[in-house]
Amino acid sequence: MDHAYLRELPVELDLFHGSLDQPDERFVGFDAMTCLEVIEHLDPPVLATFPAIVLGLYRPSLLIVSTPNAEYNVYFSELQYGTSNSKFRHDDHRFEWDRPAFQEWATTIASKYGYNVTFTGVGIEPMDIRKKIHDVGFCSQFAIFCKKEDVLFPSLTFDYFAQLGVSPPQIRFAHVSRTTFPYFEETGFTDANIIQEIQDRVPYLITPPKDSSCLVIPSGSIIEVDELWSMLRIRQICKTRTRLIDALRSTNANKIFELSADGQKIAVMYEVPVIEYTPWVSPTSTASIVSDEELATSSDDDCKEVKQFKNLKLTDKELNPQHNQTQFQQQEDQSTQTWGQMYEDVLADTGTW
Numbered sequence: 093m094d095h096a097y098l099r100e101l102p103v104e105l106d107l108f109h110g111s112l113d114q115p116d117e118r119f120v121g122f123d124a125m126t127c128l129e130v131i132e133h134l135d136p137p138v139l140a141t142f143p144a145i146v147l148g149l150y151r152p153s154l155l156i157v158s159t160p161n162a163e164y165n166v167y168f169s170e171l172q173y174g175t176s177n178s179k180f181r182h183d184d185h186r187f188e189w190d191r192p193a194f195q196e197w198a199t200t201i202a203s204k205y206g207y208n209v210t211f212t213g214v215g216i217e218p219m220d221i222r223k224k225i226h227d228v229g230f231c232s233q234f235a236i237f238c239k240k241e242d243v244l245f246p247s248l249t250f251d252y253f254a255q256l257g258v259s260p261p262q263i264r265f266a267h268v269s270r271t272t273f274p275y276f277e278e279t280g281f282t283d284a285n286i287i288q289e290i291q292d293r294v295p296y297l298i299t300p301p302k303d304s305s306c307l308v309i310p311s312g313s314i315i316e317v318d319e320l321w322s323m324l325r326i327r328q329i330c331k332t333r334t335r336l337i338d339a340l341r342s343t344n345a346n347k348i349f350e351l352s353a354d355g356q357k358i359a360v361m362y363e364v365p366v367i368e369y370t371p372w373v374s375p376t377s378t379a380s381i382v383s384d385e386e387l388a389t390s391s392d393d394d395c396k397e398v399k400q401f402k403n404l405k406l407t408d409k410e411l412n413p414q415h416n417q418t419q420f421q422q423q424e425d426q427s428t429q430t431w432g433q434m435y436e437d438v439l440a441d442t443g444t445w
Contacts, residue, residue: 098328099324100327101275102273102275104273105270106269106270107267107268107271108266108268109266109268110265111264111348112134113141114264114265116263116264116265119421121150124153124154125150125157126156126157127157127158127160128156128157129232130157131157131159131161132159132185133186134186134188147237148205151205153240154236154237155207155237156234157235158214158232158234160181160185161194161231163190164230164231165181166228167228178369190373197297198211198235202237206240206243207237208237209237210236211234212230212234213230214230215232225426276328283338283339283345285343286329286335286336286347287339287340287349290326293320293323294327294360295366296367297315297319297320298313298315300366300367307365308365308366309363309365310363311364311365311436313360313364315359317362319350337351337355340345347361347362348360349361
């Protein structure tokens with residue numbers, strides 16, 4: 093396992109088995125829940141209880157619900173959409189709603205339980221077909237429910253559950269399995285450690301000037317804190333964005349970075365050296381990792397092959413991997429050791445590639 097790419101926080105995946113119309117207290121208070129391509133498989137009594145349990149009882153801050161868009165079935169000829177012989181996409185579907193039906197259902201329950209709701213989807217028809225048929229929406233339609241923070245709901249009492257038409261939550265779902273994913277567990281990183289990690293990455297976050305002769309980027313360059321936080325290594329050693337901000341405000345950041353008042357940007361308070369990117373050179377490239385000036389002034393016999401190689405241009409026939417492949421492989425094998433020794437000799441003589 094490559095520990096450099098471990099996620100910054102622990103993640104556990106628990107698999108449960110149960111029915112959506114039976115509330116379970118372990119699901120109360122989650123930040124987010126998803127219900128993807130599920131509701132169309134629910135019998136009417138279970139579907140009727142779904143909003144009360146999920147939005148009324150569990151009350152996640154975010155709920156995402158998706159279901160097939162019946163209007164899109166016009167693109168599936170075998171479903172015979174719009175005829176008396178129309179079929180659902182799956183034999184287990186109890187229904188398939190068009191956009192107005194789904195949006196009416198979602199808007200009603202959002203209003204009842206103190207949520208805002210917006211609509212989107214995934215899967216669009218090909219452009220050439222879209223021009224021939226009126227807009228039918230997405231293949232699968234999504235409702236995004238966001239809890240209104242200013243809406244107060246009754247405490248979770250027996251009377252509250254009675255009003256919802258469900259019994260109080262208990263342990264109802266069977267726990268099937270748990271998977272714990274590995275994560276970055278090193279601790280003890282100081283403000284100085286964090287600032288140094290950021291400094292190491294600054295040259296790669298700033299766009300160099302167009303003038304190729306510039307060797308440094310003047311101080312005052314701006315970097316978004318979001319860009320820093322998007323880097324896994326920074327998240328690993330900070331764990332939280334608050335810790336990153338604290339480090340940027342610490343004395344270790346003095347005269348190095350200046351954090352904006354809103355904590356969204358930093359100014360780099362020193363000149364940043366321009367990073368020179370050296371492209372990788374393959375054996376079949378017409379480029380060379382030895383400069384023309386070095387070759388022109390060198391009389392060393394070891395550079396003869398390099399000079400010949402710089403002028404070499406393979407024909408289309410030679411570049412064809414099916415053309416005399418065996419002979420090409422033999423030549424390549426024979427030249428490998430020669431090239432390796434030659435580069436070592438050039439390094440020894442010039443001190444550079």
